[in-house]
Amino acid sequence: MSTFNVPTREEVSENNQVIFDNLKKALGFVPNLYATYANSDTALENYLNFANAKTSLSAKEKEVVNLAVSQVNNCIYCLSAHTAIGKMNGFSDEQILELRAGKASFDPKLDALAQLAKNITVNRGRTDQNVLENYFSVGYTKANLIDTIALVGDKTISNYVHSTTQVPVDFPVAVSL
Numbered sequence: 468m469s470t471f472n473v474p475t476r477e478e479v480s481e482n483n484q485v486i487f488d489n490l491k492k493a494l495g496f497v498p499n500l501y502a503t504y505a506n507s508d509t510a511l512e513n514y515l516n517f518a519n520a521k522t523s524l525s526a527k528e529k530e531v532v533n534l535a536v537s538q539v540n541n542c543i544y545c546l547s548a549h550t551a552i553g554k555m556n557g558f559s560d561e562q563i564l565e566l567r568a569g570k571a572s573f574d575p576k577l578d579a580l581a582q583l584a585k586n587i588t589v590n591r592g593r594t595d596q597n598v599l600e601n602y603f604s605v606g607y608t609k610a611n612l613i614d615t616i617a618l619v620g621d622k623t624i625s626n627y628v629h630s631t632t633q634v635p636v637d638f639p640v641a642v643s644l
Contacts, residue, residue: 471503471632479505486511499634500544500625518621522614527556531566531577532618535584538567538644542626544634546641567644579605580615587619 476487476497483505490497504511522529530553537545546567553563562573569585571577579602586598602612 471506471634473499473502473634474505480508482508483511486515496637498548499637500548500629503628503632503634514624522618523608523610524614524618527558528577528580529618530556530558531571531580532584532615533622534563534566535569535581536588536619536622537626538569539585539588540623540626540630542629543641544629544636545622545625547636547638550641551638564642564644576605576607579607583615584619587616588623592616
C-alpha cells in the first residue's frame with residue numbers, strides 16, 4: 468500500500484495555507500485528516516464548506532450520526548475525533564459507545580436518529596421502513612431526514628479518505644467495541 472504523508476503548510480496550495488491558518492487559530496492544530504484533503508487544491512475547502520453547512524440537526528444530533536456512521540465504516544480516525552467532539556457536546560463515555568453501536572437508550576429521539584444513521588450506512592441508503600417510521604414517530608421531519616442523509620454522506624467521505632490513506636490518528640484513540 469502507498470504511504471500517504473500528511474502535508475505540511477508549506478507543501479499545500481496558497482488557498483489551503485489560508486485554511487490551515489484558520490484551522491490552527493480555531494482548533495490549535497490542523498487535524499491530519501484535514502491536511503490530507505489538502506493534497507487536492509480544492510477538496511479541503513469543498514469538504515469544510517459541506518461539513519459546516521447549515522443543517523436542521525443540532526451539534527449533538529450531528530455527533531450521533533458521525534459516531535454511528537464511523538463505527539459501521541470502521542474508521543478509527545473519525546471514531547477518535549468524534550469521541551472527543553461527542554464529549555465536548557456533553558455525551559459520556561458510555562453514551563458514546565452506545566451511539567457508536569447505533570442506539571441511545573438514554574434518549575428516545577437520539578435512539579431513532581442513531582438507528583437511522585446506522586441503518587442507512589449498513590444498507591447503503593436502502594433504509595428499512597420500520598426504522599424510518601420510528602424516526603418520524605419521535606418528531607423528526609422530512610427536512611431532518613434529508614439533512615441526516617447528507618451528513619451520512621459527509622461522514623462516509625471522511626471515513627473513506629482515512630481508510631484509503633491511513634494517515635496517523637492525532638486524537639486520543641477511541642476504544643474498540
